[in-house]
Amino acid sequence: RDLQDEGVLTKERKGLARVGALPHVTVLDIFDRDADGVLLARPTEHTANGPPPIVSIRLSRSGSGPAPGIGDRVLAKTFPADDTNVALGGPAYTGRVVKIFEKRTDAVLGVFRILQDGTFRIEPVERRQPELIVDKEFQNGAKNGDLVEVEPARASRYGLPRAKVLNVLGSLTSEKAVSMIAIHAHDIPHIFPADVIAESEAVKPATLDHREDWRDLPLITIDPADAKDHDDAVFATPDLDEKNPGGVVATVAIADVAAYVRYGTALDREALKRGNSVYFPDRVVPMLPERISNDLCSLREGQDRPALAVRMVFSAEGRKLRHSFHRVMMKSAAKLAYQQAQAAIDGAPDDKTGPILKTVLKPLWDAYAILKRGRDGRQPLELDLPERKIVLKPDGTVDRVIVPDRLDAHKLIEEFMIQANVAAAETLEAKKQELVYRVHDAPSLAKQESLREFLQTLGLSLARGAQMQPSQFNGILDRVRGADNEGLVNEVVLRSQSQAEYSPKNIGHFGLNLRRYAHFTSPIRRYADLIVHRGLIAALGLGPGGLTQDEAARLEDVAVLISGTERRAMAAERDTVDRLIAAYLAERVDDRFDARISGVTKSGLFVQLPQYGADGFIPVSTLNGDYYIYDETARSLFGERSGKGYQLADRVEVRLIEVAPMAGAMRFEMLTDPKPLPGSKRSFHKAKGRARASQSRPGSRGRRR
Structure with a gap:
């Protein structure tokens, strides 16, 4: 009756159903994920003969619905699966979760402690959970300082509850330990299965087949000084076309991951399951094994590497005139750090940047000046929110926290990548090829009104209009620049924004003020970019490794999945930073x-x-x-x-x-x-x-x- 009152259940006329068929609305237990990362469930009660049917759980594309996980009991609407899917051994039903009855509560993550009297305690990671006592027979080999997964027993009336150790996940006394908590708390896959490693080791380097030879073009990589994988390289030159005076040709080459990671392989299934790489201060959990991410696909200086490149022509005003995609073999002319490239432009070149200053670096900066004119005319949202970086000691504890300088070198690479992403979306649309867009909706009307009321308390006004534009926010931000409340207004404007996500349906990108946008430039660390690469290969006939019809048909579910893994990564990264800083300040x-x-x-x-x-x-x-x-x-x-x-x-x-x-x-x-x-x-x-x-x-x- 409660569910009926909530609108979850409605009365329906009685009808006929085949024997063993699931009700349209039923209770399911989620027990696993399939090879593509889709949640699988079984009915809680099953009275028909034979094994209970398997239900694949489809998540809400908007991300607004319940977020179930393995071990949850849910109420779901079920739909018979396509007969072809069932014939191929797939689940008999699909399900949409409408309510989560029970979240998994059986396992607790905590730190195993041995007290002075020799007794064992569990210090839970979640602060709201009480400490737990572990009897010696349930120690399961855990040592002092180990991160463990425990199963609590039924709470007694008096004293602390007891538990038994299920798994020892690692030692917090070792390096790179704090991120382990977030990895396990957020259920992030971090160990590659044996078949994935075997597949990556068996991959052969790409050849010139189906590729243009660009190895003489002095493309360079500009990355953080500690970067291990390099998935983008850039080059620029003045446009020699007399019809485009003052124009430039900007080239972006991206590692051709699709050459090595084919749809349906173990590598591909694991990459989709992870969705993206996760970056902690003390480690990286990569989307792809090191053989792929740090070797075959990394655009290393002086080594032949396959790439998917886009050549873009801009007018002197920064307006893009045309672009073309190419599948190439390239050889990076130089591996530079942001600070190194910037120092060369600022008048302090070193042994590596000196020889390429006039021929490579200055043309890049000239091109950036032109692209910046286009960006300024586009007026994307310009929030001023400094980013901090944690610098660790060798033992994995915090040494210091810094705010890295925001250099023109950073902005150059950022703008080149944005333009390459736009070009990818435009080409796929023009070719009517299915793709996953990177979309960012305008703030909701409710958030706009809330922001408007807040700004009024500061004597600022935000005009009402049929369609909000980033320039309206920028006008507000300009008015408070340098004022005492600058930080306040930047923070509130940020919180009024929607969250960016992936979708096969385009609604534009509000923050960048772009009509169409897709992620193309980081396929080593984002599955969304790999999908876009495959789409371009298929649409332009660039050889093997293109998007298949089967993959294209699943893009809506894939978009929901990778939007979720992105949010999971952000939460895990944030939690790890919080724990590192808290430990750093514990003595203060x-x-x-x-x-x-x-x-x-x-x-x-x-x-x-x-x-x-x-x-x-x-x-x-x-x-x-x-x-x-x-x-x-x-x-x-x-x-x-x-x-x-x-x-x-x-x-x-x-x-x-x-x-x-x-x-x-x-x-x-x-x-x-x-x-x-x-x-x-x-x-x-x-x-x-x-x-x-x-x-x-x-x-x-x-x-x-």
């Missing part, structure tokens, strides 16, 4: 820090330490002297009596009170007095009304003193 409890408010909720304030890029929490119950009201419009907590309070992006001083390194969590105490809030009086009565409605809710009241 009671120290004072300069901080910035990075989030405001009715239960308290999230604060970020700009020096480290780390976040912690200040509970509203610890804010003294007033009854604090949450003003959603102004992104603030302010006192009912004083009208003073704290707002998103405020700079404050805080004291570190508690650190939980395994959870990556920190709790702070506010040391800065509340300030008068511009705009809080205008939204005071609205916020006060909302607050009174939730006065009885926990976490909404600060202490009165």
Whole structure:
């Protein structure tokens, strides 16, 4: 009845069904993934003769529905699969999850500890879980400091619950240990199966068959100094066509991964399962084995490598006139780091950059100046949000946190890659070839209105219009550049944006202000790019390894899967950084820090330490002297009596009170007095009304003193 009230179930007329057929709506247990990464389930109850039918779970393309996993019990709508699929041994049904009844709770991830009295404890990774006792007979070979997976027993009435060790995942006393927690917590595949390794080792280097010979073209790679795989190379020259005065020809060559990773192979299935490489401060979990990613496909200096290249012609104003794709054999003329290339342009060339300064580097920078004119005219969203990088010691702990300089060398490569991605999408569309777009929707109307109300509290206006444009946001950002609230406005504009994803249906890319966009330039680390490469090979008749009809028919499901693996990677990377920083600051409890408010909720304030890029929490119950009201419009907590309070992006001083390194969590105490809030009086009565409605809710009241 509850499900009926929720609209999940509806009454239907009774009808006939074949014996053993699944109901249209039924309860399923998800038990595994197939070779393509699709979740597989069985009916919880099955009374017919024979084994229960297998159901392949199809995820919502929008990503808005429930996110099930292995071990979950779900309510799903089921549909008979295509007869051809069943005849080939595929699942008999497909299912769409409408509700998750039970999330898997049997296993707990934690650190095995041996106490001074010789007893064993599990310190769970999740902070909200209690410690667990492990009896000696259930130790399963675990040692002090090991990351383990345990199965909790039924909780006793008194004392801590008990558990038994199921798996020892590794030691946290070794290097590269912190990322292991995120790898296992987020279920990221990190060990290549034997058949995948065998297949990669058996691959033969590509030949000149079906390729143009570009080995004399001085393409170069420009990457981070510590990069191990190099999947893009660039070159530029003035356009000699008299009809295009001042124009340039920009060339981007991308590693031809499709030459080695063919659809349906073990390599391909594992790459799809991973979806993308995952980058932690202490390790990389690659999408492809090293034999492919760091050797055969890496555009190493002085070595023949297969590539898929695009040659683009731009006018002097930065408008692209035409482009063409080529399957080539290339040889990188130089492997450069960003800082190395930039130093050469800035007047300090070294032994490697000096000989190619006039012939290669300066033409690249001249071409970038022209492409930048086109970018400036396009007006993509220009947020100013510095990125931080963790530098580790040899033992895997944090040495320091830095904010790398944003060089023109970075911007050059970024713009060359964007233009190559656009060219790929345009060609595939023109050839009517199926593809996976990189799409980014405009902010929802609700988010636009919320942002508009917030900006009004700062005396800023955001015009209403039929279609929002990035230039409107840029106008706001320009108005606050250099002002005290610049960081606040950048943060709120960022949070108003939609999340980019992959889709076979094009809606454009709002942030880049592009009508069509696809990922083409990183097939070593993103499966989406490999799909685009295969599409180009098929559409242009460039030889073997093109997109097959079977693969094209599955692009909607693949887009959902790789959008999910991308979000999984981002969450795992973020969690690892949080744990590393928390461990780094664990010895500094009671120290004072300069901080910035990075989030405001009715239960308290999230604060970020700009020096480290780390976040912690200040509970509203610890804010003294007033009854604090949450003003959603102004992104603030302010006192009912004083009208003073704290707002998103405020700079404050805080004291570190508690650190939980395994959870990556920190709790702070506010040391800065509340300030008068511009705009809080205008939204005071609205916020006060909302607050009174939730006065009885926990976490909404600060202490009165």
